Amino acid sequence: MKKISVNKKTLYVVESHNQVLEAWESCTRQNVFSLDFHTDSREAFQNYSYWKADSEIKSGLYRDHEKRKKEIIDQKINQYLEKEITIKQINDNLKNDEHLDFSVRVDMIDTVFILSKNSNASSSNPNVYIIDGRNNYRNQRILEYSPPCIPGCEKSIHDEKCRYMRADSSLEDFVLDTAIARAKNFKSSFFENYILDIDCDFFNTEKSLYPENFETFKKLIRESDFITIALEPECVKICLLEGCRLNSEIILSRLITIIEESQI
Numbered sequence: 536m537k538k539i540s541v542n543k544k545t546l547y548v549v550e551s552h553n554q555v556l557e558a559w560e561s562c563t564r565q566n567v568f569s570l571d572f573h574t575d576s577r578e579a580f581q582n583y584s585y586w587k588a589d590s591e592i593k594s595g596l597y598r599d600h601e602k603r604k605k606e607i608i609d610q611k612i613n614q615y616l617e618k619e620i621t622i623k624q625i626n627d628n629l630k631n632d633e634h635l636d637f638s639v640r641v642d643m644i645d646t647v648f649i650l651s652k653n654s655n656a657s658s659s660n661p662n663v664y665i666i667d668g669r670n671n672y673r674n675q676r677i678l679e680y681s682p683p684c685i686p687g688c689e690k691s692i693h694d695e696k697c698r699y700m701r702a703d704s705s706l707e708d709f710v711l712d713t714a715i716a717r718a719k720n721f722k723s724s725f726f727e728n729y730i731l732d733i734d735c736d737f738f739n740t741e742k743s744l745y746p747e748n749f750e751t752f753k754k755l756i757r758e759s760d761f762i763t764i765a766l767e768p769e770c771v772k773i774c775l776l777e778g779c780r781l782n783s784e785i786i787l788s789r790l791i792t793i794i795e796e797s798q799i
């Protein structure tokens with residue numbers, strides 16, 4: 536994790552998204568407003584517990600895979616809460632889409648709101664609420680908001696043109712204002728105490744980094760307690776739209792320029 540100070544704003548830059556936990560650990564149960572291509576809302580230690588339980592069952596130590604998985608997850612979380620293991624040790628066994636669940640389960644973070652491009656029809660994680668999905672809200676602390684297109688698009692099927700338009704508009708005021716209003720619907724005090732979290736794969740076209748109107752983004756930067764940025768170079772490559780040339784370093788450098796301007 537690299538700590539950078541830009542005009543009095545602190546940003547923490549990490550490679551893998553789950554490493555942001557190292558920065559979030561020092562916070563005071565803030566909210567997180569996250570911009571990401573993916574929702575990153577898988578249950579903590581899904582991958583680790585799956586394979587560990589699998590090998591234990593093959594060695595004849597246990598029989599019930601689901602039950603053993605749950606025990607392994609609970610054990611990891613308790614070890615952290617009892618301060619037997621550090622956040623770095625947690626990250627050794629956490630995937631880059633399992634950190635949000637971990638952060639709310641150990642009460643590091645209060646509520647997470649994710650504005651993502653990738654949408655899930657349902658979630659197996661009981662801590663996740665999909666906004667505009669099929670289920671009722673039960674005070675879940677991870678809120679996924681993945682609108683299929685930009686606000687106001689009335690096409691019944693969002694086509695290729697929509698995909699580019701949506702990517703290009705990622706930071707435009709009318710996009711972020713809508714997301715912010717949705718977050719406030721769930722928690723009116725959300726933006727009184729929050730961390731701005733950005734995964735570089737949220738940016739899929741060059742134009743997405745040069746919005747026409749982005750006062751809202753600048754305000755989000757200014758009023759945040761601090762910012763975390765995940766480089767995720769491979770995800771950036773995979774999520775790029777055809778014909779676009781971006782990489783994590785270009786995105787980071789442009790974000791730093793915007794942060795600099797926002798702080799004036």
Ligand SMILES: [Zn+2]
Pocket residue numbers: 683684685688689690692693694697
């Ligand atoms: Zn559309």
